[in-house]
Amino acid sequence: MKREAIEAFFHRLSAANPDPKTELEYATPFQLLVAVVLSAQATDKSVNLATRRLFAAAPTPEAMITLGEEEVAEHIKTIGLFRNKAKNTVALSRLLLERHGGEVPQSREALEALPGVGRKTANVVLNTVFRQPVMAVDTHIFRVSNRTGLAPGKDVLEVEHALMKRIPKEYLLDAHHWLILHGRYTCTARKPACEACIVRDLCGFRDKTA
Template sequence: MAKLMPRASVAEAFRRWREANPEPTTELEYGNAFQLLVAVVLSAQSTDKGVNLATRRLFPLAPDAAAMASLGEEGIAEQIKTIGLYRNKARNVAMLSRMLLERHAGEVPPDRAALEALPGVGRKTANVVLNTLFRQPTMAVDTHIFRVANRMGLAPGKDVVEVEQALLRRVPKDYLLDAHHWLILHGRYVCTARKPDCLNCVVRDLCECRDKTA
């Protein structure tokens, strides 16, 4: 595990990420709150690119909870069969659509407990929705963020919840709303798992993982 990055370096890293990308957002394609929720549920163990290919077929047929519930599990599965675990995901999307209609008038609730009560929605998915849709300062720790936080010494932790809590403590408040997106993009395109692109990393001099940056 890398040495803990000094707080001044943490602030400078986020300053540079914001300077390079002032308005980061998700790479999932969606047209409304319901579609973002579904896209995030579908993205588990799948790439955003793969999910976007599937939802370009799915969302025109079922743009909201009522239409998705009417399409049903089999109809959903037919449209998303190109992504992993598609049958399981089709079942969850059909069930969560019905639940949204029954409990929330078809709307996505801005509440963690209500979100996590939906089929297929765990802590990470709820955090993405709360942050992206409702602009709450949450931190959805996926494999990219977990790797970056530990490798750089930004917010080390043994599991995703530990890293999430460490990031919420260590990321300056001015950057917290968009920190989730900056970290994912950094992990996806620069600080990759097998071959990090340290030569083109804008925070290379701040990173505590010296064996990667030497």
């Protein structure tokens, strides 16, 4: 996709949704961090159903540790890999208290040092909470980037780097949310809704649906 097309691509997404937000429900940076950790291989909807009860019982790192691994697992048992996620949630809560005074750190390195937190999770927190111009590439963004020709790459890191280079600076802060929502609701995996797509004419996908 050429630079002019990329500019138009994000201009249209921005005009359609000027203030995009994550669909994960949270009240504090800690809660968003936990929600993103829990969202691995799970939908935002299923995570929200679980965290409504979890955060009511344990809204802070201290409360999460007090609740304990077994009780956390009980609250989130409706989502995949819940036992391992419960273990990581309690462990990261403990490290937040020990290393960061209970606050969520604002650096990728510090975030990635927490149990269950990889590069994508760290980037989501840095972008959503701390408004840093970083790009978290999930399966939706990876698909959209490759399918449209926006930022092709063989793996998520290559796509991330390509997006950081190609997205105009004025759109970079919200680009993660626009792309993930576009992939979730329009440029879907099995049957993309090309007929309803506002960037259809800019897209390089050869097999557009009618």
